[in-house]
Amino acid sequence: MSLLKGNFKVKKPIKEKKLTEQKKLEEIFEKSAKQRLGGSMVYVSKSKVNWDLDEK
């Protein structure tokens, strides 16, 4: 799997952080859930939660 595809070799290889199994599952779940929105279907996109319970 190569993110860049072309007719020559680039100078610097692309380093992609490997996802943990949990993170992979989380991505698959959120993507699938998003495609089924409607009715009572609702889910939390974890990476987009931008607050916490600590009141400042």
Next chain:
Amino acid sequence: MAKILFINPMVREEEDPKHIPMGIAQLASIAINAGHQVQVYDQNAWRKDDAIVKEILISDEWDVVGIGGITTAYASIKKIVKLVSRCCPKTLIALGGGVLTSLPKETMKWLPEVDLGFVGESYKTIVDLLNALDTENPNLENVKGLILRKNDKIIFTPQRELLHNLDELPYPAYDLFPIQEIYFKNSAMMYSEEGMLATRRMDINGSLGCSLVCKFCYHLGIIGDMRYEKNENGEVNRIAFDEEGSFTRNIRFHSTDYIINQAVYLKKKYDVNFIYFLDENFMTMDVYSKRTWLKGICKGWKEAGLVPKKKKDGTWDGVYWSGTSHATLCNPEILKIMAEHGCSHLVYGYEHFDDRILKTIGKGSNRKTNLRSFFWTLKAGIRPIPNQIIGFPTEDFDSLRMQMKAWDDLGIVTKPHFATPYPGSLWFTEYRNEILDQYKGQGKKFGLSDDLEAYVMDLGDASRVSAVISRNFNAVELIGLREMMMHKQYDKIDQYEKEWRQKHGIKPGQPSTLVDEDISKFKKIKISA
């Protein structure tokens, strides 16, 4: 040789990536054939975060990073352009595609990081640009078809002529896109049984342009509809497109041999089992060719052994295919031939089933031709995909009911699009001031250059509301009415009509519309719960 990185921006985030971007794939192929070094990063396919995009940008030293896309990719383009500017400060940033050509000066203003833009068709421009960059002191003002920054001004280089013979084009550089990793996995298209079962689908574009003059559509120069306007000093200061009453329609199509050879190439190299023709309108090309083009494709499909044969397990040998049709331009003979040669579905832009609406949009079709073509297509054994739109300028309660009645009668299950004035369309020119009124203050609020940029940022694929051009309904009403229409709630629409009439002070006996038009010549159908 020049070194270029093409980036395909993200579009339709809510959907899986389904189509290799044809424009970038063609330009990459042309650049390689001209001897240049090319890499492609398909952000729409991979959808990686900024950290990865940065890694990609610094993986080499680029002469140019070329980004291109349609207007609805603008938000992604803006983000990518800023990353490129930060990571590759010495690299030229070039922008192309509909997003640039529809509003060239405005886009250059909104994206100050962009050094140059490709205006209109760029098959020849890409080679001239890369060749120029290969010289010691490139003068890009000599390259036709660009928009550039010069001192504090934005200038246009001379207009680029269109490619006369499309068969001169190499096949798109399909290999530079994640076919196995992404696109084959998203082969299925929920338009027909065969489309749904497709596991190795790829796309072909057999033609450019359309002979019709739909007000919501745009061609951005590819049909000779773009002209350069000069100021009193003889400098080009504006790009204009066709206006009402003055249309150029220079449509072009590949020879049937070229298309069949390309299909055979896709079958042999990638073992495709479905080909989706991206063409804007198959039938307009067929009529222009005096009804020889589609028959030629079907004949070639058979001679090349591509006509699909179903197997017991539901799979098939050969290649099913699909494309676009037109209500008035199709006929039973050609539909039957297409079905016999593997055409599984045809997309029709019916848009509406009320003649009063259809008359106003330049589509060249009416309720009768819509209904006729629908049944012809079904009878031929092809699934018609009847695209629907609501929210036209003169849309009213009666026209919405007419639309619903047709859905009931024809078994159409739909979530219609909203009428949207995309930049480059006649509607955009006509309603530009109204659009700006609706987005007043949004530019400043979101830290953008101006309100028009806010509108372009907001544009989606018309499945959600952006600028409203309906004279009778606002955005909230359109969304609510669409919901009721989808659920066949005639009674709720009748009820809302009463409230609406009261709100607008419509007197008893007067039609439910704020539009002053003569509707007496149109047949009225009473439809109610």
